[in-house]
Amino acid sequence: MKYLKNIVVLMAGCMSLVSCEDKLTEKPNSYYTEDEFFSDPDNVEMGILGIYNVLPSLYGDYAMAFFASDDTWYASTGNSDSGRRDISAYTITTSNRYVENAWTYTYQGLERANYMIAGIEAMDEYESNENLHELVAEAKFLRALFSFNLVLYWGDVPYKTTPTNSYEEAYLPRTSREDIYDQIIEDLTDAEEGMDWATSSSSPERATQASARALKMRVLLQRAGYSLQMDGTLQRPEDNLRQEYFTAVTEEWEAFEANGYHGLYTTDNGVSNGFDDDHTIGNYEALFRTFSYGTLNSRESLFEVAFYTVDGSTGARGYWGTYNGPRVDAPGINTTETSDFMGRANAMYRVVPEWRDFFEEGDNRRDVMVCTYNYTWDSDVYNHVKEEVTDVRSWYPGKWRREWMPIGYKEPNITDVNYCMLRYADVVLMAAEAYNELGETSTAWTLLNRVRERAQATQVNSLQEYRNCQPNLLELPFFNGGTAQDDFRAALYWERAFELAFEGMRKYDLIRWGILEEALVMTGNNTHANTAGTNRPYVAGDNFQTGKHELFPIPLDEIQANPLLENKNNPNY
Structure with a gap:
């Protein structure tokens, strides 16, 4: 059962509390002064949940578009x-x-986190109350997450770590991303020191020490890579700083190893997949069935954004598996029969079909990543009918599917499927990358093979072996230096895509490696999506501009409203 079912009715206004004087003569029953709010431990817990409550708004429909890269496009x-x-x-x-x-x-999420951290730390009992320290650690994890998104999406942005108490404080000039990165690392260090490791009884819908350590690894790798600067150039830190960041990644990995709880999900490690105990489906597929089915699994899943709606119209409405899964026709049923049939899946995204051929035969990630069928409604049999899709341009991302969800629906287009933001397989591959960059390439291959073993893919120890078992891989126009490190980078380019497709990392991997445009152009020039018909639906490589599209623009309304931005947007917008 989802943890969120117990907290689904969050007070939408619980964080709209103000410390300034209220100008109303009468206060609504839901109003608290700041002193009143932080005098009640129940309010503090509610306030922390109010920070989490922003995440579904960010990681629903918006995230799917933000994540599109060389593996998907909007149909x-x-x-x-x-x-x-x-x-x-x-x-x-x-x-x-x-x-x-x-x-x-x-x-909004950043402001809520700032408000709760400041308020809890000012409570009289804070110093002696272990629970309050843990709640602050959670809030710092969430503040780091929102802060990281600001840097990832927009680069140098207005930023502060104190709550906003006046109109004058609402508008700020840009802060250097390096200063924001420093704050993110500080917050995540505090978070990992203040939170416990997960156990089998933990819910991945609440942050744990593993969540903080995994996010720190991701932040460090992104910081060590290329990013678009305000002068329109792609730059990365000096080599000595990069080595410090990679070393810090391996230290986080060593903490995971020392703790020993987290690992790759399998149907043998004591966690039900919530759908089917048939081992023939493969452990990787079983993992993603658990996500669609709604079974919580804290072993591999380190942090999830929770979606749940009681009635299909209120609460945290989700679209995972409907907008980015195989198409399912709307069922032609009576309104009294919704508990007996699958809902609809709009299938707004398409997978670049060549990815299916890139996999080694027998790698059980292939048919999870790429779904080649859909479900049509057959009024004669009065049910959905599964049909193979012969047009490769209409194949779908397959990690979340209506058929893997519990039967029935509350609203045909809405799901309760969580988004897993951080999982252990990514931690393993991040550690592998860091070891390679530190010159410990043999260790990197060992870690990469851990992930491949779960997928029943061939164990490899060189780029040549890697290409031999996956002969359809494209020749990369990058990572061709001929060194052992470059060989591993080329293998990792593919392996992270095989393991983590559509989960939010791919685009930002390519940015930090400095090769996003090259990857998009290569994909566009080599996909049947662009050559099998008269139109050219995958146009990312045609339109991408290096020095512009590595960042999103600051919204025009914000540029016009904030004079301290000096009417200057991100490069080339």
Whole structure:
């Protein structure tokens, strides 16, 4: 059972508390002064949940578009939509409504975290209360997460770690991303020191020490890589700093190893997959069935954004498995029969079909990543019918599927499927990358093989072996230095995609490696999606501009409202 079911009715206004004087003569029953709010431990817990409550707004529909890269595109073609199509096609403008909303929700989450941290730390009993320290650690994890998104999406941005108590404090100049990174690392260090490791009884819908350590690894790798600067150039830190960051990644990995609880999910490690105990489906597929089914698994899943709606219209409405899964027709049933049939799946995204051929035969990640069928409604049999899709341009991302969810629905387009933001397999591959960058390439291959073993893929120890068992891989126009480190980078380019497709990392891997444009162009020039018909639906590589599209624009409304931004947007917007 999802943890969120117990907290689904969060007070939407619980964080709209103000410390300034109230000008109303009568206060509504839900109003608290700051002193009143932080005098009640129940309010403090509610306030922390209020920070979490921002995440579904960020990681629902918006995230799917933000994540589109060399593996997916938005299926709808035609004119600009000022939304997900423009983002995935790299025709984005400063008035894109998805970017505007993501900006708003990210700052809302940051403000809530700032408010709760300051308020709890000012409580009289804070120093002696272990529970309050743990709640602050959670809030710092969440503040680090929102802060990281600001840097990842927009680079140098207005930033502070104190709550906003006046209009004058609402507008700030840009802060250097390096200063923001320093704060993120500080917050995550405090968070990992203040939170316990997960156990088998933990819910991944609440942060743990593993969540903080995994996010820190991701932050360090991103910081060590390329990012777009305000002068329009891609730059990365000096080598000595990069080595410090890679070393810090391996230290976090060593903490995971020392703790010993977390690992790769298998049907043998005592966690039910919530759907099927048939081992023939493969452990990787079993993992993603658990996500679709709603079974919580804290062994591999380190942190999840929780979606749950009681009635299909209120609460944290989710779209995982409907917008980015195989298409399912709307069922032609009576309204009294919704508990007996699958809901609809709009299938707004398509997978680049060549990825299916890139996998080694027998790698059980292949048929999870790429779904080649859909479900049509057959009124004669009065049920959905599974059909193979012969047009490769209409294959779907397959990690979340209606057929893997519990039967029935509350609203045909809405799901309760969580988004797993941090999982152990990514931790293993991040550690492998760091060891390689530190010159310990043999250790890197060992770790990469841990992930491949679960997928029943061939164990490899060189790029040549890697290519031999996956002969359809494209020749990369990068990572061709001929060194052992470059060989591993080339293998990791593919392996992270095989393991982590559509989960939010791919685009930002390519940015920090400094090769996003090259990858998009290579994909566009080599996919049947662009050559099998008269149209060219995968246009990311055609439109991408290095020195611009590595960042989103700051929303035009914010540029116009904040004089301290000096009417200057991100490069080339």
